[in-house]
Amino acid sequence: MRWIRGIIAAAALLTVTACGEQTATTGNGSGEAGGGPPASQELSRAPEEVPNDGPVPMGRIDASALPEGYPVDVAVSEEGRTLTIVAQEGGCTKASATVAEQSAERVEVTLVESKPADKNTMCTMDMRYPPLTVELDEPLGKRVVVLDHKRTTH
Template sequence: MRWIRGIVAAAALLTVTACGEQTAATGSGSAEAGGPPPASKELSRSPEEVPGGGPVPKGQIDASALPDGHPVDVAVDEGGRTLTIVAQEGGCTRASATVAEQTAQRVEVTLVESQPADKNTMCTMDMRYPPLTVDLDEPLGKRVVVLEHQRDTH
């Protein structure tokens, strides 16, 4: 009988641990409450959780074109030539990023969310936040990162 209690306790511990690791790995939810991602266009992760060399300061990011609830996490590598941007995708959609324009004042990055052209495709209801990288011609420096959003079909 003791071994049954031990197995039940171990299974409960593994379930709690696995759920906590999934939330941390996917980046979904707030670290404090374990809830859904924030609905505002603030940084949805603390700087130490942003993938890449270091976070781009919030004042250097223009995310006004992103849909409500979209994460705004941008990091730059130590050399300043690679941006890592956390995108949003779910179900059958796939995220990609391209540099649309680079000037002395700004870097415009288009985040594309592609969905299947066939409307009869069955899709899951999960959300994912993949880190996407784009390469810049010159180091980012003080330039503003402008994030655009586009929906497409594949």
């Protein structure tokens, strides 16, 4: 009987551990050329998910508000009105993107990571990097893309 209690205790510990939040600690998240997302994040996307209309140069992306280790990968369509941004989500979280502001100098995009309000929700420990698109009023041109990050509950 003692071994049954041991198995139950181990299963409970694994369940609690699997439901905890995981924080990415790899990469420097600086957004500088050569200091982009860690290789593990780049390799986690399937090749068909990588936007290939045209990458926005790192010098025209302000990713200083993103959490450390968050991928910095922005592409613009040939017409210049659609941005594709690689986001990060995992477990029970879901990523979305909205254009917060557009001016002659910059386009600010808010990346939102939503998690369930119910703290008893069981979640996996996987990480995903979905490509999200946002539409601009005018072509991007030489404007700077400013990436912001927000966490919410749903």
